[in-house]
Amino acid sequence: MPIKPEHRFFYPIDWPQLSEQIRFRRAKGLCEQCGRPHGRIVLHLGDGRWWDAEAGRWRDGRGRQLRTQPSAVEIAAVICTTKVFLATAHRNHDTSVNADTNLAAWCQRCHILHDGPEHRRRRHVTLHRRKALGDLFQGPYGALG
Template sequence: MRRVAHLGDGRWWDAEAACWRSARGKRITPKGDFILKSVRTTYVVLACAHLDHDPGNSMPGNLAALCQRCHMIHDAAEHRWQRWWNVFRQRAIRDLYEDPRVTRERCAR
């Protein structure tokens, strides 16, 4: 865990290289003036990400150490799909086991 200075939009200060970095880690020069007070610090914790989104595949080539922000961005599509699947599955179960007449009556109220 390490404290890192950032601008809140993905740009962060790399203390070791003494330069600003973009959200993708490239060296940048921040455009425009920013007030030093707007620079915030936050604790950054590394998380282990499965690059193919399969937790069963823990081969070293499939793992990457990402900060929490980058890990969430990497997994965003998988999380969207998982939310859709959970809703779809719940509706399918409800369709199998509930009486459709009761559901229609409840909706009519």
């Protein structure tokens, strides 16, 4: 995922090389969570299940082979395609910790699922900060409506 310019200074100067090392040398171009291949278009059902063309089988959101294959009707009804892009993620959300154990090569789906709770936490803090500033400079928040 691209780094926003305002967050660029949180990352080390050699981040592009470090990210490439994790995604392509260590992970060999596959998501370390689900196994989706970088740069390929994969068929998926929108709930994590995806078609592994190399192995010729459906996999779940964790990369495991499905025990029960989806029916042809289910596949025809909801089949989608997505181009997979790997990104290097910080497991603990701290961009100052760049040890191999804290970095993971994840596809966009796995990355956003991992970051979801952190995004919700930051959103909560941002909304409360806005309300507090409004109360401070414009009076009680509820009085505006």
